[in-house]
Amino acid sequence: MKVLVEGGRIVTAIQDYVADILIEDGRIRAIGSFEGTEADERIDASGHLVFPGGIDPHTHLDTPVAGTVISDDFDTGTRASAVGGTTTIVDFAIQEKGSDPRASLMRWHEMAAGKAAVDYAFHQILTDLPDSMLPALDGLVAEGVTSFKLFMAYPNAWMLDDGVIFKAMRYSAENGGFIMLHCENGYAIDALVEDSLARGDSDPVFHARTRPSLAEDEATRRGIALAEMAGVPLYVVHMSSAGSVQAMAEARDRGVRAYAETCPHYLLLTDDRLAEPDFKGANYVCSPPLRSSDHHDPLWNGLRVGDLQAVGTDHAPFFFEQRQVGRDDFSKIPNGLPGIEWRVGLLYSYGVAEGRISLNRFVEITSTNAAKLFGLYPRKGEIAPGSDADLVVFDPAGSTTLSLANQVTNCDYNPYEGTVLEGAIRTVMLRGEVIVRDGRYAAPGPRGAFVRTTESAALSSSTLVS
Numbered sequence: 322m323k324v325l326v327e328g329g330r331i332v333t334a335i336q337d338y339v340a341d342i343l344i345e346d347g348r349i350r351a352i353g354s355f356e357g358t359e360a361d362e363r364i365d366a367s368g369h370l371v372f373p374g375g376i377d378p379h380t381h382l383d384t385p386v387a388g389t390v391i392s393d394d395f396d397t398g399t400r401a402s403a404v405g406g407t408t409t410i411v412d413f414a415i416q417e418k419g420s421d422p423r424a425s426l427m428r429w430h431e432m433a434a435g436k437a438a439v440d441y442a443f444h445q446i447l448t449d450l451p452d453s454m455l456p457a458l459d460g461l462v463a464e465g466v467t468s469f470k471l472f473m474a475y476p477n478a479w480m481l482d483d484g485v486i487f488k489a490m491r492y493s494a495e496n497g498g499f500i501m502l503h504c505e506n507g508y509a510i511d512a513l514v515e516d517s518l519a520r521g522d523s524d525p526v527f528h529a530r531t532r533p534s535l536a537e538d539e540a541t542r543r544g545i546a547l548a549e550m551a552g553v554p555l556y557v558v559h560m561s562s563a564g565s566v567q568a569m570a571e572a573r574d575r576g577v578r579a580y581a582e583t584c585p586h587y588l589l590l591t592d593d594r595l596a597e598p599d600f601k602g603a604n605y606v607c608s609p610p611l612r613s614s615d616h617h618d619p620l621w622n623g624l625r626v627g628d629l630q631a632v633g634t635d636h637a638p639f640f641f642e643q644r645q646v647g648r649d650d651f652s653k654i655p656n657g658l659p660g661i662e663w664r665v666g667l668l669y670s671y672g673v674a675e676g677r678i679s680l681n682r683f684v685e686i687t688s689t690n691a692a693k694l695f696g697l698y699p700r701k702g703e704i705a706p707g708s709d710a711d712l713v714v715f716d717p718a719g720s721t722t723l724s725l726a727n728q729v730t731n732c733d734y735n736p737y738e739g740t741v742l743e744g745a746i747r748t749v750m751l752r753g754e755v756i757v758r759d760g761r762y763a764a765p766g767p768r769g770a771f772v773r774t775t776e777s778a779a780l781s782s783s784t785l786v787s
Contacts, residue, residue: 322346322361324753329366329714332680333373333704334689342371344710347752351706364748364755366714372684373702374408374439374711374749375665376691379558379582379633382412383432387655389643393731398636398661399438399769400762401729406665406746408711408756409440409701409772411691413470418449421457426466430771437769438762439751440711442695444468444501448479450489458489459496465773467696468499470558473540474507474608483547490551499695499777500548501556504540504565505532505609514652525602526595528651529610537609538564545572545579554578554779556694559635561587561609563619570628578779580694580786582631583620585667586611586658590736603644604734606654607635621677627787630690632668634660638732659730663737665713666721670742685787693786696775710753719745721760729762 324344331340331352343351343358380402383394393401395412402410414429416422422445433441443466458469471486472479481489490500513531517523522530541557545568548555560566560581572579586607591614594605605611623629637657647654665687672678678686692702700709721742725735749757756764778786 322753323359324362324364324710325355325358325360326364326366326371326712326714329369329371331371331704332684334681334685337680342704342712344753347710347754349704349706349708349710352704364714369747370715370717371704372713372715373688373704374713374751375406375687376409376411376697376702377402377407377634377636377661377664378411378631378691378695379584379635380410380412380661381635381637381657384413384415384637386637386657387653388646389639389655391657392638392640392643393636393659393661395433395436396438396767397729397731399441401662403438403749403751403756404729404746404760404762405662406713406715406749407439407661408749408751409442409697410661411442411444411695413444413446415446416448421454422447423457423460423464426461426464433771436767438756438764438767439769440772441769442697442772442774444470446470446479447481447489448472450481450485455492458492458498462496462498467497467774467776468501468556469493470501470503472503473544474503474505474510476507476511480507483543487547487551490548490553494551494553497776497780499556499779500553501558502544503559504537504544504557506536506540509536518650518652523650525600525606525651525654526592528606528654529592529595529612532608532610534562534564534612534616537562538568541565542568545577548579549577554580554777556779557581559584559587559609559633560620560629561612561616563616566619566623566628569623573628580630580779582633583624583629584633584635585660585664586736588617588620589667589671600644600648603647603654604641605658605736606644606651606656607658608656624686625678625682630686630694630786632664632686634664636661638730640733658736659732662728662730663723666742666744666746667737669715669744674743690786693778696777697772698778701772710750712750713746714748716745716747717743719747721745
């Protein structure tokens with residue numbers, strides 16, 4: 322199969338030029354001028370941007386949470402990903418306490434196989450790590466799962482203490498693994514939640530008030546210190562606060578290999594949403610919580626200058642009915658917001674079009690940096706000979722209206738309802754095949770496959786991820 326993408330403005334993390342892209346057997350064969358070249362399919366990209374397919378490094382599909390299950394599975398969630406310009410996701414397998422983490426990984430493989438519309442890799446969440454379980458991490462790395470997420474929040478559930486976190490960090494230094502941390506002070510938050518409920522303050526807005534930014538800032542600094550002592554790189558997930566961005570900047574200034582992501586909802590939404598009447602604020606419960614607008618500019622600036630390296634979504638949608646379990650106790654509300662479908666469009670419209678970030682930086686934070694940090698580069702996140710032909714043809718003169726009425730995401734609200742974005746995704750290709758045409762999923766069935774991750778670029782001190 323030979324495909325030509327003709328006349329597009331190709332934008333990568335470091336380049337910006339007009340050329341044709343010749344694709345053969347799912348990979349980019351050459352870039353240049355191919356007038357007169359025969360092809361099985363020709364895609365006219367003139368007047369459009371062509372950039373690498375997005376990589377969402379933080380999704381949760383078909384995942385059990387708080388007695389229910391996230392409403393997007395690997396079918397609906399990855400189709401939403403595709404129409405939103407993201408061609409690779411990295412989802413989280415969750416270890417059950419006392420069990421080998423490879424058992425949960427097998428379950429996630431079974432959930433995704435034959436259903437995914439885009440390519441997928443996995444991180445492994447570790448909730449229990451006695452010394453006897455450490456060799457399992459070697460097995461995960463050998464199976465192409467090289468990143469491990471640990472929690473500093475949720476005592477008696479997913480939280481690991483500092484000693485176990487430090488042990489995991491030191492072990493990962495030897496086996497090529499990469500540690501990710503959810504940074505919130507779990508014990509302090511639990512005490513604040515207990516006090517709030519004792520006062521009768523049980524509405525969704527108190528979810529944010531009992532998870533103050535200081536709880537995130539303290540844990541972020543502690544996590545960085547542990548990684549610095551262990552001599553290993555660290556990736557902090559879903560950063561939401563100005564203080565945490567400052568901690569990351571200070572760490573990087575002194576040479577710590579510290580990296581972080583934020584999410585669109587932390588860049589654009591505020592904690593006012595949690596106060597919506599008739600319990601509708603429950604739709605905006607996530608951890609860390611939405612914060613005041615004072616945190617927006619520091620997060621955007623962190624993305625612009627390189628103190629934050631990526632934007633994931635922490636995609637975890639629920640139907641309103643699923644949230645009802647927490648109507649009288651905000652701590653029981655299933656946590657999570659949708660976002661997988663709108664990440665690329667939101668970052669272009671509010672980032673590039675409004676002058677907050679450059680086009681090249683847009684590609685870095687939506688694709689290339691995630692590929693480098695999670696061992697997918699240069700197969701993914703790049704437009705170059707030999708790379709997978711995962712491409713987005715984007716119309717900068719178009720517009721996109723976000724609404725429940727036209728979304729693919731499987732939940733009953735859109736957190737950006739009525740927002741009109743600058744630009745529109747016209748065509749999305751996965752390994753050379755058009756899977757989205759004119760903004761709609763066009764493949765006759767699922768096209769995604771499992772992608773093994775390799776050693777993170779963060780593990781090489783000679784490799785810079787800005």
